[in-house]
Amino acid sequence: MATRRISSGVWIVVLLVAALATISFLSVQAYRNIPAEGTASSDSKPSPKPRPRPSVVKPKTYPVPGDSGAGRRVVYSLSQKRVWLVSEQESAVRTFTVWPGNVPPAEGKYPVAFRRAEGIGSDGVPIRHAVYFGARSAFSNAVDGASPAPDSTVKTGAIRESVADGTALWDFAAKGTLVHVVG
Known part of the structure; x- marks a missing residue:
């Protein structure tokens, strides 16, 4: 007696039809178990109470030093290693940390x-x-964005900032803009 072989294409079609039938059956069952909107099933539980949100940590603010002059200016705090770009309205447009060289400028306005x-x-x-x-002082940013500690063998008044902060300072501080250096 000769046996007939079923081709692989037929097996693939049979398996595909069986899979689709199973998925369709399970979808219908799942749809039937969804309660209508506004009704509750006998085994439903009330929604859990919402958890209180964790308190949001506000970013630390850095007010412009009080002894830093008036008007549109750049303020550089030696002790805080921070710069503020201050508008005519006396509000800080931007503030950021810097990495000073080893020759700090004297306090004053320049x-x-x-x-x-x-x-x-x-x-x-x-x-x-x-x-x-x-x-002998200058703000600048390293092209590669690095902020290494100054070489102790080289006396430098360089004050480094990030690339983004360097761009902001460049755009803000035209020739003649006052830089107030405070303690």
């Missing part, structure tokens, strides 16, 4: 003397957005 779009810093690092004020 106009921005000149600006350099890019170059090499006194520590040999490629920089952008250098804003010079005072005798």
Whole structure:
């Protein structure tokens, strides 16, 4: 007696039809078990009470130092290692931390003397957005975004900031803008 073989294509069709029939049956069963809106099934439980939201931690604010002058200006705090860009309305447009060199500027107010779009810093690092004020001080950002500690063998008045903060300071501090250095 000869046996007939069923081709693999037929088996695939049979398995596909069986799978679709099973999925259809389970979908109908699931749909029938959904209670109508506004009704409750006999075994339903009340919704759990919402949990109280955890308190939101507000970001720390850094008020502009009181002894930092008036009007549109850049404020640099030596002790806080922080810069504020202050508008004519006496509000901080932006504030950010900086990484100072090892030769800090003296406290006082200085106009921005000149600006350099890019170059090499006194520590040999490629920089952008250098804003010079005072005798030997400048804000700048390293092209690669690095903020290494200053080399103790090189005397530098470089004050580094992040790339984004460097761009913001560059856009804000045109030549002649006052930089107030506070303790």
